[in-house]
Amino acid sequence: MSSTGIRIGILGASGYTGAELVRLLGDHPQAEIRALTAERQAGKPLGEVFPQLAIYDLPTLVKIDELDVGGLDVIFCCLPHATTQAIIKSLPRGPKIIDLSADFRLRDPALYEATYGHAHQALELQEQAVYGLSEHYRDAIRKAWLVANPGCYTTTAELPLIPLLKERLIQPEGIIIDAKSGVSGAGRDAKQGSLFTEVTEGIHAYGVATHRHTPEIEQCLADFAGRPMRVTFTPHLMPMSRGILGTIYVRLAAGISPEDLHRCLAGAYADEPFVHVLPFKSLPATRHVRGSNLCLIGVHPSRIPGEAILVSVLDNLVKGASGQAIQNMNIVLGLDERLGLSQRPLFP
Amino acid sequence: MSSTGIRIGILGASGYTGAELVRLLGDHPQAEIRALTAERQAGKPLGEVFPQLAIYDLPTLVKIDELDVGGLDVIFCCLPHATTQAIIKSLPRGPKIIDLSADFRLRDPALYEATYGHAHQALELQEQAVYGLSEHYRDAIRKAWLVANPGCYTTTAELPLIPLLKERLIQPEGIIIDAKSGVSGAGRDAKQGSLFTEVTEGIHAYGVATHRHTPEIEQCLADFAGRPMRVTFTPHLMPMSRGILGTIYVRLAAGISPEDLHRCLAGAYADEPFVHVLPFKSLPATRHVRGSNLCLIGVHPSRIPGEAILVSVLDNLVKGASGQAIQNMNIVLGLDERLGLSQRPLFP
Amino acid sequence: MSSTGIRIGILGASGYTGAELVRLLGDHPQAEIRALTAERQAGKPLGEVFPQLAIYDLPTLVKIDELDVGGLDVIFCCLPHATTQAIIKSLPRGPKIIDLSADFRLRDPALYEATYGHAHQALELQEQAVYGLSEHYRDAIRKAWLVANPGCYTTTAELPLIPLLKERLIQPEGIIIDAKSGVSGAGRDAKQGSLFTEVTEGIHAYGVATHRHTPEIEQCLADFAGRPMRVTFTPHLMPMSRGILGTIYVRLAAGISPEDLHRCLAGAYADEPFVHVLPFKSLPATRHVRGSNLCLIGVHPSRIPGEAILVSVLDNLVKGASGQAIQNMNIVLGLDERLGLSQRPLFP
Amino acid sequence: MSSTGIRIGILGASGYTGAELVRLLGDHPQAEIRALTAERQAGKPLGEVFPQLAIYDLPTLVKIDELDVGGLDVIFCCLPHATTQAIIKSLPRGPKIIDLSADFRLRDPALYEATYGHAHQALELQEQAVYGLSEHYRDAIRKAWLVANPGCYTTTAELPLIPLLKERLIQPEGIIIDAKSGVSGAGRDAKQGSLFTEVTEGIHAYGVATHRHTPEIEQCLADFAGRPMRVTFTPHLMPMSRGILGTIYVRLAAGISPEDLHRCLAGAYADEPFVHVLPFKSLPATRHVRGSNLCLIGVHPSRIPGEAILVSVLDNLVKGASGQAIQNMNIVLGLDERLGLSQRPLFP
Structure with missing residues (x-):
């Protein structure tokens, strides 16, 4: 493992945005996927859940509880809306977090509650979260530890x-x-x-x-x-x-x-x-x-x-989710924003 | 052939709207398809052009020149825009005509010319044409011999x-x-x-x-x-x-x-x-x-x-073309508007 | 209601084969759909489950328990494999039954058990069931009260x-x-x-x-x-x-x-x-x-x-399920086999 | 331009296999696309023919006649079957050629003629061509200058x-x-x-x-x-x-x-x-x-x-055409066979 590698964990790797992160990070020269979580599928190799990834060398799926957060530089959070906030709150601080859910996107607690039908569970984190539309919030993203990736x-x-x-x-x-x-x-x-x-x-x-x-x-x-x-x-x-x-x-x-x-x-x-x-x-x-x-x-x-x-x-799934999430990771870490994102479009 | 049958010709039967007329008219209790034209495919059975229709008993494709217009009660015209007007102009009067092209839809000659880039070739017919949005021009359609079926x-x-x-x-x-x-x-x-x-x-x-x-x-x-x-x-x-x-x-x-x-x-x-x-x-x-x-x-x-x-x-292809054309035929002929059009939607 | 109408019930009308029966029977001149069942959706109009059928006049969905079997001439059974046999067994005799499940297709009880992993629950009915490949078992179907519609x-x-x-x-x-x-x-x-x-x-x-x-x-x-x-x-x-x-x-x-x-x-x-x-x-x-x-x-x-x-x-869904089921109903009732089945193919 | 770059020309770049080569070569660290030909589209940027490639810096389409063959190390030939043989015959020797057409795949001239309905126009080249199923003809491909990429x-x-x-x-x-x-x-x-x-x-x-x-x-x-x-x-x-x-x-x-x-x-x-x-x-x-x-x-x-x-x-389009063609180029040039071909599958 190279000393310059970025140690990455993906929470909720059994969904499409998780699999898309794994696809794209395969082209990122510094990314090292160290942990993949999926509560119901824990114990399985990712290739059993996503056969298109079976031939790649990837960590076995674990539960979030089993995660060694301290060994990670970046966590991508691909968990369902509403449950994400409590999980991020419970994690030890340290890794940068790119959250692909909607949980930290709305700054106004009243608007959040009106939109999602329940009070926010981690208001103190929401204050620290930065909205991750890369091109227009770049300066703030650079200093953030918690990025709310846009829809x-x-x-x-x-x-x-x-x-x-x-x-x-x-x-x-x-x-x-x-x-x-x-x-x-x-x-x-x-x-x-x-x-x-x-x-x-x-x-x-x-x-x-x-x-x-x-x-x-x-x-x-x-x-x-x-x-x-x-x-x-x-x-x-x-x-x-x-x-x-x-x-x-x-x-x-x-x-x-x-x-x-x-x-x-x-x-x-x-x-x-x-x-x-x-x-x-x-x-x-x-x-x-x-x-x-x-x-x-x-x-x-x-x-x-x-x-x-x-x-x-x-x-x-790319600029609308996992690609922009990697772009935000690159910004947060001070890397070239294009790393891992140079795939040309697939047509036809 | 029943004495109450409606003798129908379809000009341009090798396109999708022509084939759709044939499909729908198969359910019309009075429709008798007597002639089908297609210039380049003349001489072939329709089933060679549209294999889904091969098992039905239908007239062989002919050229418009070979058409016996006098023997028809209704002509559906599924010809390309711009060429339709000259052809309808050249046909002997007699049969009711339901035109599925855009040629007779615009009443203002200047607007027609601005939209289609050339002067209209049959202005005298355009004056007689009735716009065929069945539900809203029903009274006029009833008295029409030339219906401009809407887009x-x-x-x-x-x-x-x-x-x-x-x-x-x-x-x-x-x-x-x-x-x-x-x-x-x-x-x-x-x-x-x-x-x-x-x-x-x-x-x-x-x-x-x-x-x-x-x-x-x-x-x-x-x-x-x-x-x-x-x-x-x-x-x-x-x-x-x-x-x-x-x-x-x-x-x-x-x-x-x-x-x-x-x-x-x-x-x-x-x-x-x-x-x-x-x-x-x-x-x-x-x-x-x-x-x-x-x-x-x-x-x-x-x-x-x-x-x-x-x-x-x-x-x-139905209410947006061939179905509304049949609805207009029914109106023109004083029939129950629903004849031939009772197919329930196909889902999934 | 015409005296020559065939009174029809469809068990399991919330699946695709049930909806397809409703679509096709709309073209059958003698069919009268009198009852539709769906256990979990009981109480709803069928149009809520299948919006494409919302505009037609159809009975509200009921549970099988609520069915008035005596008032029916024919029952189409579109229930899941394995549960069908017990339900048909429990129904009062009288109506002809066309079963679209696999329950009565295999005549050899041992083969049934080997294939489906459990003993058959209604062997006495299986003996009376006739395999419903219309073209090749027509004579037997004519005399049957229980037809096992093929896969x-x-x-x-x-x-x-x-x-x-x-x-x-x-x-x-x-x-x-x-x-x-x-x-x-x-x-x-x-x-x-x-x-x-x-x-x-x-x-x-x-x-x-x-x-x-x-x-x-x-x-x-x-x-x-x-x-x-x-x-x-x-x-x-x-x-x-x-x-x-x-x-x-x-x-x-x-x-x-x-x-x-x-x-x-x-x-x-x-x-x-x-x-x-x-x-x-x-x-x-x-x-x-x-x-x-x-x-x-x-x-x-x-x-x-x-x-x-x-x-x-x-x-x-037609010759492979609901269409052949109607064909079998026509045979069982001595009707023209083509009734309700004259729809021309939809293409494109 | 790096001194280690491989100078590449693609003949017939306006088809799908041509565009796919351009997509894949974008990930090849040594590939430099120097020429793209398309007879009817000559003079246009490739991005006009394939909008998904508009943002990349690529040579303008030219006719084959205008090609500077001497400046190329490798030519991918994506031309139609039957016309390819004459064109390759007419090119000056020098660059390695990977031919994606069927022209040089069949070794037996009689079989070629029976299959394609005309005599082969470049039998002397066919003798030199190597069949490019990479995994099984690797040793021969290594020494080849003309590779017949499989179907x-x-x-x-x-x-x-x-x-x-x-x-x-x-x-x-x-x-x-x-x-x-x-x-x-x-x-x-x-x-x-x-x-x-x-x-x-x-x-x-x-x-x-x-x-x-x-x-x-x-x-x-x-x-x-x-x-x-x-x-x-x-x-x-x-x-x-x-x-x-x-x-x-x-x-x-x-x-x-x-x-x-x-x-x-x-x-x-x-x-x-x-x-x-x-x-x-x-x-x-x-x-x-x-x-x-x-x-x-x-x-x-x-x-x-x-x-x-x-x-x-x-x-x-990849292992069945352009990907295997690049794999063959890598073999012919003594490079790591995987260069430019590490894209993970796109799913969903």
Whole structure:
């Protein structure tokens, strides 16, 4: 084991985001996966749970109780919402923690309670947590020990909107985010609604006006708009495994053109390795980011004067979850942000 | 052959809408398919072009030139846009014509020319054509000899919006139609963009702000709003064969609630056999109308006061094309509108 | 209610085969669905469990205990394997019963026990049950009150093989059935292995050499071969909802050619409404029978002299389950076998 | 440009295998893509043809005529079958050539002519070409300048069969290869049969007894069996983009058990980085090798004594094409065979 290796533990490794971390970290030159936990599957090799990983040399699954936290530099937490906060609270301090659940994303305890239906169990940690939208909270992430990795829908919505709100190029009212997601966002638990037969060859909207990512989007956008935000967010389920596409309808600020939006976004992300703005009027497709940590953004004029349409795409399991988590680990540890994240998209 | 049989010809039977007419007419107690045309495939049995129809007793494909128009009561025209007008013009008058192309949908010659890039070749027929959105133009269709069957996207958008605009329950400005369609809408011609490998497991927007169905939607909505309309319409391609879902964002008129919209729509369609309004806040899925002539509509409040979200679904090849065409034939001939259209949805 | 109506009950209406019966019976001119049972969903309208059926006028779901068996002419039993036998045993005699489970398919109690791991609970009924492969057990079905509807894989394998074994055109040894099925065969219960994410864009074999349909195939083939049979049967899971394709490798009897096989099959099924033999060397596709009660069969020479390849396809929920069940009901009641089963295939 | 860089040209970069080479070579530490050709698309950046590659720094597409062959160390040839031979013949000698077409795979000119319907145009080169099944022709590949990269179906069939034939553990007669492939094997040309609507939710066999990969399989197996071979090979098209699964039925040699087959295969591939034999009776799934250069093999007993079933899977675009091509380049150049090929499978 190299002396420069980063000793990593993954809590909740039997879900899709856990397996995706294992896939991506296989390309990270310094990552050493030292521990994998899964309560019900403890004792099994990961390859029994995820056959695609059977040939790799990986630690056997253990329970969180059996974890040697002191021997780890970084912990990725892929546990279910609501149970995560108590577990992180109970862990000895030391390792940096990248939490992929929603538990530490909302800063306002009242908003958390309203959204999740119960009081937060670790408010003192929530105060220390930093929101992990890498490109826009980088300085804070650098100093953090607990990073609240953003949701997949929220990343898709926030990346195109933040620079425009920050520069006051769009109106803060009337933003509509019509979002479409692949099924892997629903996780690996057996649910009737996620069966192949129930999903293939069809689409539907769900969680309309009530989806829990909405307050997260609003909190983040408010940080940059400098005022409270209220958006329309409509998620739809797509018959595909991976990928999110956000079609975002915005109203231009006075005197601003769609070209101005494009210029602003292209400038804001010019030096970012993972966020790319397409030529004006070009629009991205989810299949062109599959398996990669990329977010692609397009800007298009509307037929309605004074309005514009933004389209952003990413792979919900990579930039929308495990990829951004590794990006955040790299930031926290002062490494090159791109390490482990150079996979080119898989197409077709 | 029964003396009460309706003698039917289908022009352009080698495409998906032609084959869908043949499928549906198999259940129509009075339909007798007497002629099928396909220029390049003339001389072949239809079962060679569409193996799923090989076991049925159907006429051999012929060229349009070889057609005995006088022996037909009804002609369904499934020919490509732009070439249809000249062909219909050249046919002897007599049979009722249900045209599934876009050629006779736009009443304003200038708008047609702006939309399709060339002058209309049969303006005198366009004046006689009746727009075939069955539920809302029924009286005119009854007296028509040439019905311009609506587009699939347009039917999806118009059915939920018309009653609301007619009753002035929503504002005519700011309507956003975010639409998602299966691939069969692109037809059966070999195109790289429609290959399985290019479509599966991914989504994208296309034709943003420029799609040719937009003027058609606006013309129809204007008929009921009593004023010119301008809408935002954004189509997306889905990795599925059939189905369209429209997510429609509307602004309420003063003093109107989302419940009012629901009440209006439920009332407007209470006696319609094919359009059904779900309970308030329930939302439909495309897979629940597959293969049927149904359109399902849901009404949901928005998080933004003064706004609401409508969701409508239909099968683009049935209510969005061939099914509505048969419905229009039934109206034109004074038959029970449901004949040949009682298929229950195929799920899973 | 018409005096000629057939009063029908469906036990286990919350699964896919139950819903498929409801879909198909909607086209049956004499069927009157009088009762629908579902233990856990009792009290709900069927449309809550299957939204695609919400607009139809159907009885509310009840528990089996609440069933008025005396008021029914026919009962379709769509209950899980192993629990079915006790329930049918407990019902008052009277209605004809079409059982879609595997409970009454195997005539030999020892074989049943070896296959299903427990002794049969209703051996006296098993003796009275008739195997429901409609085309080949028609005379017996006509007189039966309890029909054991065949499995989907077994129907796919038996239809092409029976005439050939009966006429001694192929050798009884060395038959290999490489079968491929859509996911709906696994039912609607939430299982990780049936999730969209686990199934889409991939294939695998399962139940190799152990699948429970194997003894059923062998029992049926033995009936016509006049000797015990032992076959190789390998099922595979396909990323699609509906459809089964069997690729069947056979060895020709001495002096027999592949053309002879084709001639035999074409002759055997010449008058059958649902089984069609394609021209020699033509091969069928599952998508061309979707939603219909058809079974299509192709015969092809092998590169190896003395061998041939048969390919058969059907829709596992129709001819492989609910469609054949209705066909059997029609036979039992002396009706035209085609009633309720004239739907043309849905393609694309 | 590093002095140790390998200067690479890709002929026919506008197809799927070309794009896949570009994807994989992005992870190869020494690869420098210097030239990309595409006759009809010449002058465009590759990102215009394949948007998923738009953000990478790659040479503009040129015509083959414009190629500076002298400046290249390796040429990957992804051109259509039949046209490749003349083009390779016309190139100046110098660079190593890895040909992904079928042009140089068959050593017997008469067999080539019988299979492809025309005489070979470069017989003198065919004599020098080495068949590129990396694991079994490694020594010859090391010395080759022209490598005939195997077909995707053939690799799937050959890897499990070669060790067994070599060790005489199975009978050379009666081998049946029932193979199932994703659609990307059909390439990116617009063909009606590859449309999403024609492929999704359905399966069919094709090229039965006539597929051109059959003689290639037989030639290769004969090399190891030490006698002419004749096999049954039946390809099927699956509704998925990537992946091939071969279900292979074999007859055991006298005194040999299925366990012996497993032991032989496990031993033969124990030190291979890309070919893995699962535990006895375990069976692989295509989705567990997606995007990787892996081939997984399972061995299962049959219900028929004296027979066994092998299942092998790989990604047709990687180990079945571009991945094996890079593996062969690494062998030819004396590099670590794994360079550029360490991507873990993408699942889900």
